[in-house]
Amino acid sequence: MTSNPEFDVIINGGGPVGMGLAIELGQRGIRTCVIERSLEPAPIPKGQNLTQRTCEHFRAWGCEDEIRTAHPIPEGGGIGGMTCYGQLLSDYHYDWLNRAHVKDYYFAANARLPQYATEAVLRARAARIAEITTCFGWSGTSISQDEDGVCLTARNGEETRKFTARYAVGCDGSRSMIRPAAGISETLSDHDRLMALLVFRSTELDSLLKRYPGKSFYNVLHPDYQGYWQFFGRVDHGLSWFFHAPVPLGTTRENFDFRAMLHKAVGQPFALEFDYIGFWELRVSMADSYRTGRIFIAGDAAHSHPPYGGFGINTGFEDARNLGWKLAAVLQGWGGAALLDSYDAERRPVFASTARDFIERFIEEDRAFLNRYSPDKDRQAFETAWHSRNLDADEVNAFEPHYEGSPIVRGTGHPSARGSHSFQARTGHLLPPPGPGATVALAAGIGNGLSLLTEDPDAALARAFRQAAAEARIPFRVVGLPDGAAGIYKARFTLIRPDRFVAWTGETCDPSTELNRATGAWTARI
Secondary structure (H helix, E strand, O other), rough: OOOOOOEEEEOOOHHHHHHHHHHHHHHOOOEEEEOOOOOOOOEEEEEEEHHHHHHHHHHHHHOHHHHHHHHOOOOOOOEEEEEEOOOOOOEEEEEEEOOOHHHHHHHOOEEEOHHHHHHHHHHHHHOOOOEEEEEEOEEEEEEEEEOEEEEEEEEEEOOOEEEEEEEEEOOOOOOOOOHHHHOEEEEEEEEEHHHHHHHEEOOOHHHHHOOEEEEEEEEOHHHHHHOEEEEEEEOOOOOOEEEEEOOOOOOOOOOHHHHHHHHHHHHOOOOOEEEEEEEEEEEEEOOOEEEEOOOEEEEOEEEEEOOOOOOOHHHHHHHHHHHHHHHHHOOOOOOOOHHHHHHHHHHHHHHHHHHHHHHHHHHHHHHHHHOOOOOOOOOOOOOOHHOOOHHOOOOOEEEEOOOOOOOOOOOOOEEEEEEEOOOOOOOOOOOOOOOOOOOOHHHOOOOOEEEEEEEOOOOOOHHHHHHHEEEEEEEEOEOOOOOHHHHHHHHHHEOOOOOOOEEEEOOOHHHHHHHHHHHHOOOOOO
């Protein structure tokens, strides 16, 4: 059926994750086709907070400058967050999720712009890569696979077409067609909450919030909402906003006073004009597998959660980066079957930890606090407890997704979203810059294959790695570290994957063993 496929990889869903994956593959010479039903990105602001790590992806994908200019932040605009008690104009507030606390551990600064602007940049970048074919206006309707490849059927109006490839990836959102069609089940944590999404314009709200300089998103904790947030976010700096909050089940656009809801959440009336009123169900879902045979899922098709903390789009981009180099390695002949299995082994536990240790913990801890403390009942006890909650820097530092214990890295442990930021090179962890203020030259030196970082490129072990990689036909390079970097990394040699996670670090090893481990090559290659 698919012995001579048209493409190497078909991606069903050309949102930000699908387009990011296409770029990751296309830049590596992989023939990739993207099937996307929308002719243009939907103009609904979401997925706004882009972490430093995500901006590293944009740099790797050749479009970081375009991201920076797509939504310029005015002088003093800032992209920090804040938590308020009771109402937005409350006297009780503290900084929240200010990712500037960990900026020195990444090669790029974080950014903030609406998802539709991000998608536009990614679409433009993909259009410049010859190996990427985009089919906008098409919707995948069914998929099948055999031992040779996959066949995806798609429709555009009355026209139907079959697309064939070696592999397929569903990046088609939480209501994915690919996931159930491939027989992948999912586990849901349903909070039985209907959420409203309001998009509105208000220069008066911008004026009111000038008292909080440098902030662009705000979550309001109110006892009535039992730990669920009322969440404001700037779309731009001066006019447009979005707002998420729980509403009673059965709420419609016609039977609820959304203007009054906003006024209460802010703490006073203000002039506004609605652009959009929509709804979504608050739940956490995770696929029970990210792969079945030659079919994979990524982004919201694999996991979804409420927009608490800006984890969603960033988690999806990391899926794309993780899966992309592995698919390319297998298609190019230097990756083994275990390499593809490691996508699920690494990424699924990280999302489970993100949901458990961050998102749902936020809800549980906020609910417990609101049930126990109130300024109306005991102001002193409330204020003491409120100020003790301001653990902004600790919380940001604790979110450090890693792959300790992965089958393709040396060492023990378990992949998790909870960790700590360190300049030391640690197996399973992302390699940071060699100290604060380090240049981007080191990251640029890491190629599409494996890289060995050392201050002594002519050392015997470096030569042995070169020979072993050449014999296994693994793309490989030795990257010379700047003087002193090995001391900061606390490692003489560090083996790096294309996604810049550390596969091995140390003084001595058998290079063939570590290369085989990092490429999943101890099993038959496919």
